[in-house]
Amino acid sequence: MPEGDTVWLAAKRMNTALAGATLRRGEFRLPHLAALDLAGATVREVVPRGKHMLIRLADDHTLRTHYRMDGSWHIYRPGTRWRGGPGYDVRVVLATDEWECVGYRLHDVEYVPTSQEDTLVGHLGPDILGPDWDLEEALRRIRDRPEEQVGVAILDQRNLAGIGNLYKVESLFLAGVHPWARVADVDDRLAPLVERAQRLMKANLERPEQSTTGDLRRGYDHWVYGRKGKPCRRCRTPILMGDQGPHLQERVTYWCPRCQAARSAIDPQARTGEPGRPRPVATPG
Structure with missing residues (x-):
């Protein structure tokens, strides 16, 4: 399972690619979120919380993902071949005009109002790499x-x-x-x-x-x-x-x-x- 520093670095790179941008594609290949389409949504920020990644949107919703043992996010320029694995391993696609963020084998993918983030990560202790460290x-x-x-x-x-x-x-x-x-x-x-x-x-x-x-x-x-x-x-x-x-x-x-x-x-x-x-x-x- 990726360590917290791996998630921290991935969140930093995702934030660089997505923060402030509007999604032209936001699709989910998961049964419980298959009907959700985030195209047109604006990403406010991407932050790590322990081993969780929180993608916060301007409409006050949050997308939470977790790598567990085999998950990963890959970032590509539009038109570049995706090389993170076979197509059937793709769980989430978040694309802007400049970047395509592709989530492979992600786990614990949830979409909630940002005000309800604690229902997903509230059980965690202080983040050893976070601003809340105590x-x-x-x-x-x-x-x-x-x-x-x-x-x-x-x-x-x-x-x-x-x-x-x-x-x-x-x-x-x-x-x-x-x-x-x-x-x-x-x-x-x-x-x-x-x-x-x-x-x-x-x-x-x-x-x-x-x-x-x-x-x-x-x-x-x-x-x-x-x-x-x-x-x-x-x-x-x-x-x-x-x-x-x-x-x-x-x-x-x-x-x-x-x-x-x-x-x-x-x-x-x-x-x-x-x-x-x-x-x-x-x-x-």
């Missing part, structure tokens, strides 16, 4: 569930919006925090952890590449993410990988068992290989 409120929400695993808590968009799995994994490593540690057991490290994630995301805002090491070369751009079994860049211990999160919502998690050694007891089931639990892999490869 560190203390984010920490309060995280601490409300002290027994939660910290790796699950910082990924929960109800606590703070925008952090995805990559920044979760990398921030935990840089903070030396075990992903399965309880929130209550790492309370003194929560603020630096969240602030680190924010700095990493801001460093990548203006580019599609996401590097947490400062090196953009492929294979050198991450500390532990995607590096199962490879030596830790700090201590050379093989990186472990496991699934973390509620059943059917598990996210692949990477960590160094030495640099992120637990300072407190970890749930014994966390290493059994059960669904939703990490399955350590230490074989170099």
